[in-house]
Amino acid sequence: MAVPSPRTPVVAMVGGGQLARMTHQAAIALGQNLRVLVTAADEPAAQVSPNVVIGSHTELDDLRRVASGATVLTFDHEHVPTELLEKLVAEGVNVAPPPQALVHAQDKLVMRQRLEALGAPVPRYTGIDNLDRLGELDAFAAGLDAPGDAGLVVKAVRGGYDGRGVRMARDLAQARDIAREYLEGGVPVLVEERVQLRRELSALVARSPFGQGAAWPVVETVQRDGICVQVIAPAPDLPDDVAAAAQQLALRLAAELGVVGVLAVELFETVEGGLLINELAMRPHNSGHWTMDGSKTSQFEQHLRAVLDYPLGDTEVTVPVTVMANVLGAAEAPAMSVDERLHHLFARMPDARVHLYGKAERPGRKVGHINFLGADPAALPQLRERAELAAHWLAHGQWADGWDAHS
Numbered sequence: 262m263a264v265p266s267p268r269t270p271v272v273a274m275v276g277g278g279q280l281a282r283m284t285h286q287a288a289i290a291l292g293q294n295l296r297v298l299v300t301a302a303d304e305p306a307a308q309v310s311p312n313v314v315i316g317s318h319t320e321l322d323d324l325r326r327v328a329s330g331a332t333v334l335t336f337d338h339e340h341v342p343t344e345l346l347e348k349l350v351a352e353g354v355n356v357a358p359p360p361q362a363l364v365h366a367q368d369k370l371v372m373r374q375r376l377e378a379l380g381a382p383v384p385r386y387t388g389i390d391n392l393d394r395l396g397e398l399d400a401f402a403a404g405l406d407a408p409g410d411a412g413l414v415v416k417a418v419r420g421g422y423d424g425r426g427v428r429m430a431r432d433l434a435q436a437r438d439i440a441r442e443y444l445e446g447g448v449p450v451l452v453e454e455r456v457q458l459r460r461e462l463s464a465l466v467a468r469s470p471f472g473q474g475a476a477w478p479v480v481e482t483v484q485r486d487g488i489c490v491q492v493i494a495p496a497p498d499l500p501d502d503v504a505a506a507a508q509q510l511a512l513r514l515a516a517e518l519g520v521v522g523v524l525a526v527e528l529f530e531t532v533e534g535g536l537l538i539n540e541l542a543m544r545p546h547n548s549g550h551w552t553m554d555g556s557k558t559s560q561f562e563q564h565l566r567a568v569l570d571y572p573l574g575d576t577e578v579t580v581p582v583t584v585m586a587n588v589l590g591a592a593e594a595p596a597m598s599v600d601e602r603l604h605h606l607f608a609r610m611p612d613a614r615v616h617l618y619g620k621a622e623r624p625g626r627k628v629g630h631i632n633f634l635g636a637d638p639a640a641l642p643q644l645r646e647r648a649e650l651a652a653h654w655l656a657h658g659q660w661a662d663g664w665d666a667h668s
């Protein structure tokens with residue numbers, strides 16, 4: 262394996278998934294070398310960075326190895342135990358975001374409590390940390406406007422992603438059963454009202470230690486089965502004042518929590534038009550993948566600039582509208598090679614901006630994304646349809662509209 266020049270400054274990242282892979286891509290242009298801590302040599306970022314540490318993100322020594330000599334240690338996921346990060350900080354490692362900020366992206370209950378204390382709007386919720394307190398669920402449900410009618414949502418407080426760890430309950434009895442199941446496994450839960458959604462939005466910002474903040478336009482995130490399938494940037498028909506308020510809120514939270522790097526604020530737009538904060542992520546986020554092509558500064562470069570305490574980049578859009586579609590592994594991986602699928606995709610849609618992660622195809626797994634840039638906001642429905650067709654084609658090797666290249 263190639264050895265990076267000792268003169269090249271190193272940024273260390275815990276995790277070697279697609280976020281690390283795309284951060285590596287941005288690091289190249291900034292003259293930085295991204296060293297990644299991965300559990301296996303075939304992870305997406307380990308395939309492309311020459312600077313790989315194989316180990317576990319729950320082992321202090323492995324974390325020390327990846328951080329050694331690096332300017333800063335940052336993350337592609339939020340699963341490093343807080344105690345370990347605090348030890349690293351005590352040893353002089355520059356951890357970004359710092360553990361006292363990151364905990365709000367790791368623990369959904371800590372996050373909710375802090376947001377509430379900061380006066381930020383959140384769904385009504387209760388936290389239950391042991392079986393003895395399961396009865397408190399009844400009092401919580403009784404306090405809702407229409408107890409049980411809209412259903413409840415039960416979430417594992419830690420460790421979930423892409424809807425894993427989030428369970429929808431149709432009524433109180435089912436919520437109790439799900440909560441009991443988690444609690445018996447030693448997993449504390451957050452139980453909350455099921456919000457009547459108009460749609461989901463995301464406010465993505467970055468903050469540097471110097472205190473500079475930068476916000477991208479607020480986007481709409483389209484979810485299917487708890488997984489994001491499409492992102493529309495900017496969010497269509499979002500009133501300017503609401504968008505500006507969401508950006509201000511995200512920037513304020515980044516400052517109040519002491520975030521360093523990218524912060525994604527996942528938002529619910531309720532049927533009444535109000536905004537509630539669902540959760541926070543402190544790293545490049547799926548809702549920001551559109552920035553690779555649709556913004557003057559990608560979220561990956563911005564994350565690096567922020568953790569390196571450089572001045573932040575311009576978050577202007579490059580086109581009036583960008584649609585990002587996730588490529589999610591098909592139930593059965595197609596016989597046609599990815600190479601051939603790509604060939605056909607580009608033959609039909611030369612403007613597709615493809616980003617593949619080098620991951621094995623598994624059902625529902627995010628294996629890549631495609632950005633489509635639109636010059637005309639009025640053509641958004643067509644742009645979305647093309648994005649959907651392209652992502653489906655790359656995953657399934659079938660054109661959902663029956664298109665045949667040979668006819």
Ligand SMILES: Nc1ncnc2c1ncn2[C@@H]1O[C@H](COP(=O)(O)OP(=O)(O)O)[C@@H](O)[C@H]1O
Nearest residue numbers: 414421422423424425427453454455456484487
């Ligand atoms: N209280 C809620 N009301 C309605 N839908 C919800 C609620 N909480 C979560 N969801 C749905 O589940 C998805 C995943 O939940 P989230 O808390 O963001 O978990 P994850 O950590 O897996 O992203 C959300 O994007 C949303 O579609």
Ligand SMILES: [Mg+2]
Nearest residue numbers: 423527539540
């Ligand atoms: Mg989420």
